[in-house]
Amino acid sequence: MKKINVITLGCSKNTVDSEHLMAQLEAAGYTVAADSDRTDAKVVVINTCGFIGDAKQESIDMILRAAAAKQAGRIERLFVVGCLSERYADELRAELPEVDEFFGVKDWAGIARALGAEHRAELETERRLTTPAHYAYLKIGEGCNWKCGYCAIPLIRGPHVSVPMEVLEEEARKLAARGVRELIVIAQDTTYYGIDLYGRRRLAELLERLCRIEGIEWVRIHYAYPSAFPDDVAEVMAREPRICKYLDIPFQHISDAQLAAMQRRHTKAEAYALVERLRSKVPGLALRTTLLTGYPGETERDFAELEQFVRDVRFERLGVFAYSEEEGTYSARHLRDDVPEEVKRERAERIMAVQNEIARENNLRRVGVVERTVIDSRQGDFYVGRSQYDSPEVDQEILIPAAGRRLLRGRFYDVRITSAADYDLYGEVAGK
Known part of the structure; x- marks a missing residue:
């Protein structure tokens, strides 16, 4: 069984790129894991960010960890793609011979070929989602x-x-x-x-x-x-x-x-x-x-x-x-x-x-208001939701006590805001 671990760093645009790549690999018969530290995949692809200093360092640190894993025999092949690779491929090749190949942000066909897959244009709208399903x-x-x-x-x-x-x-x-x-x-x-x-x-x-x-x-x-x-x-x-x-x-x-x-x-x-x-x-x-x-x-x-x-x-x-x-x-x-x-x-x-x-x-000012809320997850004693005024991963959340009612991830509910903090709201499902 062919297995690949695709690790994605940086922005949501990188997330979409990785999801398209994973769909191509799955169509070629690979089993693909996303950002997994529990997989036994012997092939690792790192989609890097090269936007600002901290993001570049995070990408370099990830490559170094994967290179060390390859030297230790835990993985067999290592590929680096994305923004950091686009900007600094020559320097990275000189410093990191453990990496099998570096690919830029537009060479998705190249990375597919390197992994033994054919990049199929008819799959351009296919995705392997790594976000919550909703x-x-x-x-x-x-x-x-x-x-x-x-x-x-x-x-x-x-x-x-x-x-x-x-x-x-x-x-x-x-x-x-x-x-x-x-x-x-x-x-x-x-x-x-x-x-x-x-x-x-x-x-x-x-x-x-x-x-x-x-x-x-x-x-x-x-x-x-x-x-x-x-x-x-x-x-x-x-x-x-x-x-x-x-x-x-x-x-x-x-x-x-x-x-x-x-x-x-x-x-x-x-x-x-x-x-x-x-x-x-x-x-x-x-x-x-x-x-x-x-x-x-x-x-x-x-x-x-x-x-x-x-x-x-x-x-x-x-x-x-x-x-x-x-x-x-x-x-x-x-x-x-x-x-x-x-x-x-x-x-x-x-x-x-x-x-x-x-x-x-x-x-x-939102306390007492009823907001249409989507449920993203459950964390401990609370369901975690968002209103239309908040985007996932970057904005605040609405925390709803989990006791007393089961809420479904990805479903929408009317939630009355009961209290507020600087960057979080607390609420209860209206009409209980």
Whole structure:
């Protein structure tokens, strides 16, 4: 019996890549394990991340552990794919002769051939899900055209390439037929979808088509770039009940000086106007954003503007990262990394302190409200669920006491919120 262990690191886009690869391998007769430390598989494939320093180190550490396992005879073949391999294949080959081969982010046919499988184009919409069975990520595009100053993604994955709409619909129908009820739409910039294929942005049309697929109850949008945000997306969000009132839109900063240095394509005034327009068009919208502190040249005045932006907008969900210089990017080539590391981290902590206060106040306002909730899992004495305002793995959860009633994973229930903490809600099934 041929067995392979596929280990996936990094973002949800990597997750989708691995799931497609595993489907190809299973079709070739392999038994595939996902991220397993209990398998006796003699072949290991590591899908790596090469985005920021911590993620790269995690990937390197995983490769080193697998290389040691190969030297000890516990595995026989080791392959490395993905973003880290795309960027640093030559250096990695020199340092890690234990690895049989390195493959980049687009050479899925190559890795299949190396494993004795034929990469079959007719299987392009097949997936071996590694998420819970009721939700899945749907990657609608590859690469990015924006070339923000801090970001290595265009260097790794190239320019934006949209997946044809009919391919996405076929993939989504297959996922729904297998029990997926929530589609999480992802790309480096989801709002760019369609420009390369159809000459215009067609995310709104794609969302409407996904909502018409039988079995799909929630469609969630991640990674929407702020510049040139298409108004028709907000309009379809407002009128289509299956689209979650949730939008992940990374602003990164708000100071005009920092936005220009980052080579973002919008201004402070445009960012504020976009938030106002979105919340006006989509009542009850939960906004998630990502911010960056300590980018080259960030002054205390710039940071004060960012802190005020967080206070003004009161994002429902927020993540913040301290700037990490990535070789080959515009900022690494042209700007001096002049903000001390301790200042970067302290500014990130200050932003999160403000956000903690906002999150707690937002949550307290939800006490007494009945939320439609999907059950993701059971952990100890609680069922763990989410409302439409929360995405899996990155956002808060609704904890429901397990005593007294059995709830089914992947099912939706009306849950009344009974109490709140900074980043968690507690509730009970309504109508008990």
